Amino acid sequence: MTYCVGMKLKAGLVFMSDTRTNAGIDSISVFKKMSSWSVPGERVITLLSSGNLATxxxxxxxxxxxxxxxxxxAPSILEAPSMFQVARLVGNTLRDVIQMHANGPGQRADTTFNSTLILGGQIGDGPSRLFMIYPEGNFIEASSDTPFFQIGEAKYGKPIIVRAYNPDMSFEDAVKLLLVSFDSTIKSNLSVGLPIDVQFCGEGERAVTHEFRINDANPYYRAISSGWSNALRTAFNALEPFSLDHVKPG
Amino acid sequence: MTYCVGMKLKAGLVFMSDTRTNAGIDSISVFKKMSSWSVPGERVITLLSSGNLATxxxxxxxxxxxxxxxxxxAPSILEAPSMFQVARLVGNTLRDVIQMHANGPGQRADTTFNSTLILGGQIGDGPSRLFMIYPEGNFIEASSDTPFFQIGEAKYGKPIIVRAYNPDMSFEDAVKLLLVSFDSTIKSNLSVGLPIDVQFCGEGERAVTHEFRINDANPYYRAISSGWSNALRTAFNALEPFSLDHVKPG
Incomplete structure (x- = not known):
């Protein structure tokens, strides 16, 4: 499986993706699921992918x-006039690739060739925009009500994002939040694994501002991973204890 | 959907289940998913259910x-000599019911009639035992390595249980932990909803020690729900901040 998050902040777009792919439980590999194209200062486009690796x-x-x-x-995403047009191009490409392998000539597979993508970026004078693209080629855009998208094993790491996200947070705070979300997922599900790729595209820069990879030897990741376990236990212990008086009738 | 947890403590067995059932998003009902049978002092048997409600x-x-x-x-679970035999009876009953509707005469449905169960209890001189029963009728038993089972929408609420569970915890602490886990799930997924049924069977009592329902007007549930959001944010803020120095090469 996979776990990827794209998140919209006032400061820009943050992307984080794991690198584990698996075909069954005994065929595990490391693949980067984050791709970027840019004309620095003019446009930056980043794609996160989940689902069938061939697709x-x-x-x-x-x-x-x-x-x-x-x-x-043609058409190239480096010539598209807006992020909306880029999302259409990518969505059409995704739909065509799936269609070709699912319904084309040759041997049929039992599995589908589905893939879901997160696309984000900024072109020219437009704002940063963030999309989730479905296997059918259609897509939805993030808004202030739903400012982040997750693909893959999204459930374990969702509660902490829902509770701690803040559009005013800095890139650094967003990385901390997403690392907690990724760590919760990695601790619960074997199909998501380190290393983790991180990217930040600052609002108005129309370029990749920061990009780095975090592996299991990274001291900060280790500190977050063990620190969050301790912090959760401390927070849990600080909650008011339950007693049967709380559920007594009357 | 559903969310149910059965948990084994040294103090006994704790069960918690939500009550929301849905057929599509526009047909939502409240049904108790917890059933108990007991001969107090001799045996107690509790069943939590997820999946097709008719099944x-x-x-x-x-x-x-x-x-x-x-x-x-015959055979009755009130006469079975051990929890293992009860699990076999329940597993066989589950398999037969699914088989009857899935492959019997009459109209076929597009959906499956699957259901997964958590079974726990204590009989005579035996210890408390906890099982997860699959739609095929087979089952697994909890152990000290895996001391709890979740069925239904299990992913959102798993990380906090994994991190805060302790076999020595009291029934009251277990209720607090499970309420946090349920609240995280309810906040993330519409198909899980209040009220919540809670039951405790103290080790050696072979009877239902406590049983109660928590609804959304319960002050303690409200305190946990808002308190946990605050506690998470506080815990998150207390974690070491991320800086780019943490990922600088060399």
């Missing part, structure tokens, strides 16, 4: 080839 | 009729 790699490769040989293979 | 109600009714008219309809 997501094909989508990324097609987008990549189009963006490198612009004249040969 | 789980049929299973409970069949068990119920057998236990009320023992001579007519």
């Amino acid at each position: 997501t790699q094909a989508v990324v490769s097609i987008i990549d080839e189009r963006s490198k040989a612009v004249k040969e293979r | 789980t109600q049929a299973v409970v009714s069949i068990i119920d009729e057998r236990s009320k008219a023992v001579k007519e309809r």
Whole structure:
């Protein structure tokens, strides 16, 4: 499986993705699920992928080839006039790739070739925008009501984001929050694993501001992982104790 | 959907279940998912159910009729010599009910009639035992390594249990922990809802020691729900802040 989050802050867009892929429980590999294209200062586009690895790699490769040989293979996401148009291009590409393998000639598989994507970026004078793209090629956009998207194993790590997210938080605080969310997921589900890729695109910079990878030897990740366990236990102990008086009738 | 947890403590068995059932998003009802049978001092047996409501109600009714008219309809869980035998009886009943509706004569449905159960209790001189029973009728038993079972929407509320569970905790602390786990789930998923049923069977009592229902007007539940949000934010803020120095090479 996978766990990826894209999050919209006033300060910009934060992306975080794990790197574990598995075909069954005994075929585990490390693949980067974060891809970026940019013309620094003019546009930056980042894609996070979950689902069938062949599908997501094909989508990324097609987008990549189009963006490198612009004249040969239109349309390119580096020429699209808005993030909405980029989302349409990526969505169409995703739908076509799935369609080709699911319903094309050749052997049929028992599994689907589905993939779900998070797309974020900023073009020209437009604001940073964040989308979730479905296997059918359609998509939804983040708003102030729903300022983050998760794909893959999203449930374990959702409660802490729901409770601690704040649109005014800094990039650094967002990384801390997402590392807690990722750590909760990694502790609960074998199909999500380190290392973790992190990227930040500052609002108005139209470029990748920061990009780094966190592995299990990283002292900060270890501090967060053990520190959060202790903090949770402390917080839990500080809650008012339950007693049967709380449920006595009358 | 559903969320139920059965947990084994040194002090006894704790059960908690939500009461929301839904057929689609626009057909929501309240049903108790916790059933108990006991001969106080001799045996106590509790069942938590998730999945197809018709299946789980049929299973409970069949068990119920057998236990009320023992001579007519053997085998009864009130006569089984051990919790293992009770688990076999319940597992076989579950498998038979699913089989009857899934493959019997009459109209076929697009959905499955699956259900997963948590069974716990204590009989005679035996210890308290806790089982998870699958739709196929087979089952697994909790141990000191895996001292609790969750069924239904288990993922949101798992991380806090994994981190705060302690076999020495009191019944009251276990209720507090499970209320936090249920609150995290209810906040994240519409298919799990209040009121919550709680039951405790003290080790060696072979009877239901405590049983009560918590609804959304309960002051303690409200205090836990808002208190935990604050406690999480406080705990999160107390964690060491992230800085880019933590990921600088060298």
